Amino acid sequence: MSQTDPTELLAAVQAFLRQQVLPQLEGFDAYTTRVAANSLSIVSRELRGRDAISVLDAAAGARWLQDGSSDNPARAISLALRERSLAPDADLQAWLRERTLRQMAIDNPRYSGFRLGCERWPELAAAAGLSAPEAKR
Amino acid sequence: MNSEPAGSGESAVSATTLAAALSANGASGAESITGLRRLSGGANMETWAFDLENAGSSRPLILRRSPLGSAVAEPDSPLSQLPLTAEAALLPLAAEQGVPVPSVLRVLAPDEPLGPGYIMSRERGEALPGRILADDRYSSARRHLARQCGETLARIHRVSPAQLPTEVPNQTLQQRLAQQQALLDRYGNDSPVHQLALNWLADNAPAPSRHCLLHGDFRNGNLLVDEQGLVAVLDWELAHCGDPAEDLGYLCGNVWRFGRADKPVGGFGEYRDLLAGYHAVAGWAPDMATLRYWEVFCALGWGLVCLTMIDLYRSGADPTLERAAVGRRVSESEMDLLLLLEE
Incomplete structure (x- = not known):
């Protein structure tokens, strides 16, 4: 039997916060505890999703940066856009869309913009295996 | 509830210090202060609710104050706020034009025990966006709110700009775009989407037309609403001068629709009603292209607010979980910008 892995610890703390701590709180403390539990959900999703974004960014760096390499391709491309030395063509737009959809799936898949993005660019979302949860009404 | 200390030394908010502040207003001394409670957090802003009781009648009031030495935002920060004394001066100017606002009872100068700050009436109504957008009791309000917002913004x-306190920022659009670039640079240029959006804003700036007082934060969440609609416009601390279309576009920013992306005005209304209400009072209204320009500006502005919150957290200026967590909302602004820029 292996030791508890990081995602299990995160899930256990989240369950503790939501099921045992939250019912005893109200007002500002209840709100902050929800923020805390939600922050752990973000970390859980990031552990699963961040490698895909790194791969995407590395490919973008190889394609659009002069020397083809950078520790932080997104920043280097951002600076090239700032200097207007790089024009945003359709492929660059597609990279930004996929990257942002993936980041949104980590940060807040309930955000309305994520659902709109999945609807607007269904082929990108499908290729990335992303779908928005049903909107609550 | 909130276990934060109320302050320290002479500047602590209490029934006694509040009574002293109000007695300078000519109160008789027969009044008592009850129900004192702090409403909202924030490192540099305190909002308190209390009731002023006198001979069986009760007056609901609000104190807003910013304790000295606790300002965290630099002047060029998107979180930079008007001094409270200037904010207090704006409310009567807006009221003169027929804008529903709380009435200011007393302005507390910076050298007064509770100052700087001000005391105003506490109006009845709902400000929580979730309730305004979902509760059945506001269904009629939701039908009228977009038009009322247009009328009120007009x-x-x-x-009159000539009447404004000198602290109200008055910059050209070019200056503000340069400021946004400086912020992106300061925070590390990590987002190609933000840079793309800023380039677009620079390339598509509308010709300067009218220049006037803007509320600057006119959105669902800062509007007090009852069953009939708009009751009061709150939170004037981001007021500044600029293109009137900015206030309308800001109200339509997706981040302020609170999940109801299908209702472009604040999550409750339609563009046509907002613009019709504005036109009915102002005699003109911005076109949709200009409105969308300011929606892009709003979405980038939200991204910069999130980046600034991360910076406040990292610098230790405001080391709260809330700040750290808002830092993870940067991608909301990127998503909205990509959707807007494709249209």
């Missing part, structure tokens, strides 16, 4: 924009 009235705010009629305030």
